[in-house]
Amino acid sequence: MIAMFDSGLGGLSIWRAVSKALPDWPITYLADQAYAPYGSRSRAEITRRTLQAGHFLEQQGAKLLVVACNTATTVAVKALRRELAIPIVGVEPAIKPAAAASRNGRIGVLATPATLASDRVRSLIEQHADGVAVLSQPGTGWVERVEAGDLDSAHTRKVVSEALAPLLRERVDHIVLGCTHYPFLEPLIRELAGDGVTLDDPAHAIARRVRSLLADQAAPGRLPRYRFITTSPDACDMAAHLPAMIGAAYPVESHPLEQTPPSQPHRL
Template identity: 50%
Template sequence: MESTFSGTIGVFDSGVGGLSVLQHIRAALPDAHLIYVADSAFVPYGDKSPAYIESRSSIISRFLIEQGAAAIVIACNTATAAAAAGLRRRYALPIIGMEPAVKPAVAASKRGVVGVLATTGTLESARFAALLEKYAGNVKIVTQSCPRLVEVVERGDLQGAEARQLVARYTTPLLKSGADTIILGCTHYPFLAPLIREVVGAQVQLIDTGKAVARELKRRIDLELPTLPPPPVDPEALPVLPTGTERFYSSGDPVQAERIMSKLWGRAVEVRSLA
């Protein structure tokens, strides 16, 4: 059933990768006003400490709540691992995070070998370890840290020579291990999915969680928002936001962000500066 929710949803990522999740959220909640924050001045999160990521996530979440967000999506696997638990303790609103799709990938694998492309922060997190313990079973999980894939997406290089070289480098160990299913364990990576398919072949399944996150967000909104108190802000101070629209912010260069985010979003967008 199509949602009629017309409130504000806040979404953030270390950079532009979370736009892959935002696309699914827009499809699931066509009337919602979406505010997206790309923390591009501090990208990537994958090589930052958990404490640093938690601090940035707290600052951005506070900003989104001040803008009237009724729910927040952490559209970043690394930030989810570092900050989701603390944000949920602090705020009484739905906070939806990301996690590598181990369960569906294990179910999809026919050979019993699943590869994971992710950032170092995600692969080293306790959250990822718990997912493996819970869902891996007898399936072999082969992980591959991809420290430079985020950067090529941040530049909008989705088919260039460097992107192709990196994809080949990172996927080769997974294919040599016999992986027939690969988890895209970072929200930046779905933008490279066409290139990854070219490199690994159509016989390898690619799994990402953007659509599942949007479904969970809609479920939580339908279940919880009617009973939650309003956000702790002065309603008179909130901007009047049209339904079914998006507002984009970046902590980096807004001109650069506007060029890349317009390309990834599929139409021209205006990007405001996040101070």
């Protein structure tokens, strides 16, 4: 099976693309909601949780792991690749395609503070944005709004508008969605940013990469098609949000990473 994890529900934006690209493959999705959001945590804590999640999913039988979290990828993917024996696909902000496609040489990058401060983002800008002005902006409060399933309230509109305002003042023509939670706010972002701004989301590129890595393998049989796990003790909360986020209801298991095995699924 394919495994993927995120600090919470944001990685479901990657799940949507991967499940569409590989409809015959079972996917296990782990949301570390007990520790969400990662973006304000220390590098040591992010690395520890990433390694715990990776080891757990490898033990569950994963053939490939998608780190469906920009923060975990930028902080801890190297450590994860040293410790796990399976292929790992990370997620990183789509700075390269945004810079290449920019018409006016001005792009924005929206991400968590930890992602924006990472060496990986600095490297991407240095390698792929030569001659392009890159304006970085934290999506303060965005992860929390997505985790709450609040995608269009007055409060959500306020926090999204406040983060977009500096980028729009600088007339960027591309905005990189550098957190997997942010695509769930895409309709609102598009409304506020206007038709002249292109949003860059790496989900489909990630799906193509996963498909290429598994091209010579047959999808395993006799496994649940889709499995969802949260580290929160309240599995019903995640289960309640799945229909709006991925278009279908599924049972959700609650499993603190420090404990095994997972509990019984909770259904709506």
